[in-house]
Amino acid sequence: MIRNRWRQALATGRTQIGMWVVGASPYSAEICAGAGLDWLLIDQEHAPNDLRSTLSQLQAVSGYPVEVLVRPPSADPVLIKQLLDLGVTDLVVPMIESAAAAQAVVAATRYPPAGIRGVGSAFARASRWNRISDYLTTADSSISVTVQIESAAGLAELDKIAGVEGVDAVFIGPADLAASLGYLGKPQAPPVVEVIEEALRTLHGAGVAAGVNAFDPATARRYIAAGASFVLVGADVTLLARGAEALAQAYRNDIQFPTPHNI
DSSP, X not given: OOOOHHHHHHHTXXXXXXXXXXXXXXXXXXXXXXXXXXXXXEESSSSSOXXXXXXXXXXXXXXXXXXXXXXXXXXOHHHHHHHHHHTOOEEEEOOOOSHHHHHHHHHHTSOTTTSXXXXXXXGOTTTTTTTSTTHHHHHHHHOEEXXXXXXXXXXXXXXXXXXXXXXXXXXXXXXXHHHHTXXXXXXXXXXXXXXXHHHHHHHHHTTOEEEEEOOSHHHHHHHHHTTOSEEEEEEHHHHHXXXXXXXHHHHHHHOOOOOOSOO
């Protein structure tokens, strides 16, 4: 039986610190996997990741002591089925706005009669091509489902969504939530931060694991204090972009290059 280590990590009560992996590169993913973080989130929604690049990254990081979650581009049960067959055991599903939508996501991760996941274990990396003899009977319990709330409509249904059987955690998406609340491009606007803190407190009080995205350290600490069980504090491409900019700026500001002659 495959035990879900992410679910166990959330149950420890220690906030899990992670980062986005969106560069679609197994080389970069492996670098991030060895950095000492608790978890990585491979993104397919806003990154150029498809099934093949996701598979390559899963293989690249498999030898490291880090939990790996994957966010599909939508709640499409076909896409979810393909990710599960690749061996993904922890999903973060975006844009959930109702309990019914959350129930549909859970159903997509369960084999009949509990759900609608198609049976293709003979072809699946998840079952090691049927080398895991009890995969079909234990797979349902080995998969964790995190639903992402990132709109005013979803926030209004927070209690009902969080109460759906099979939902292991709720992730708050500040960027889209800020836009939904009228603060496009301002996820750190005080009203947005306050709304997120209240949602985190509500979830924590209900005993539901709650996560959030917060690149700003001060904001991340506020969310952890409000009860966040897992936080994304950076991204591979963001670190590369800002690091490259800082490198270029340092040389532009600090070094006077000689003017070439005879040009």
